[in-house]
Ligand SMILES: [Zn+2]
């Protein structure tokens with residue numbers, strides 16, 4: 300079992316079940332020492348077109364009102380618990396054009412997780428889950444680098460998500476020169492800015508696919524973590540829980556097994 304988890308959602312995001320206390324209770328039962336709550340932060344509609352907003356399911360997520368009145372309240376209440384250390388966090392995106400919005404979010408919580416589910420490239424917002432080619436993954440990478448260099452973020456969650464639907468002229472989901480270039484850039488920037496890279500348990504649970512005839516996770520992606528191997532990059536396992544039961548799922552054990560095949564600088568806890 301893990302000693303801590305800093306990647307936890309709640310029902311407020313619209314695609315998870317359970318309130319903060321349900322996650323806290325489960326974490327205590329399992330003997331976690333620390334728990335970070337990191338629900339998806341609200342993204343304002345004016346950040347993109349109406350179609351882009353819907354395409355990224357942003358209309359279902361937590362509102363700023365729910366954040367202030369429910370989320371923060373629940374987490375502060377949970378902090379009273381003596382059996383576990385609770386941290387108030389958020390998972391959010393980064394758009395350089397709206398830097399101040401993300402800087403303001405950072406002031407309202409104890410830490411931010413960077414999760415790039417969409418990114419702006421040449422004025423268009425792309426979903427990370429869309430089929431991306433070698434040019435578009437540069438857009439993801441550029442956003443990742445700019446975000447990590449702001450100093451706002453503690454953990455880059457599922458940093459390798461950009462390859463989930465990657466395609467090149469002669470290969471679908473292959474790991475080519477462009478993937479390697481982007482992976483290395485991300486890893487180097489994380490090291491330089493002291494940001495934890497996350498092995499995402501939700502990917503282990505939900506993203507097993509055949510790649511070149513072999514069963515692989517689309518993320519965490521073996522080739523990416525091979526490049527992290529033997530570097531100083533700090534690595535953490537993040538459950539990305541959308542249900543309290545995710546804390547004790549088989550996928551957590553599989554994530555540990557996945558990590559153990561590389562020489563990674565694994566961290567049980569985050570230094571705040
Ligand atoms: Zn989510």
Ligand SMILES: [Zn+2]
Pocket residue numbers: 306308390414456539
């Ligand atoms: Zn998440």
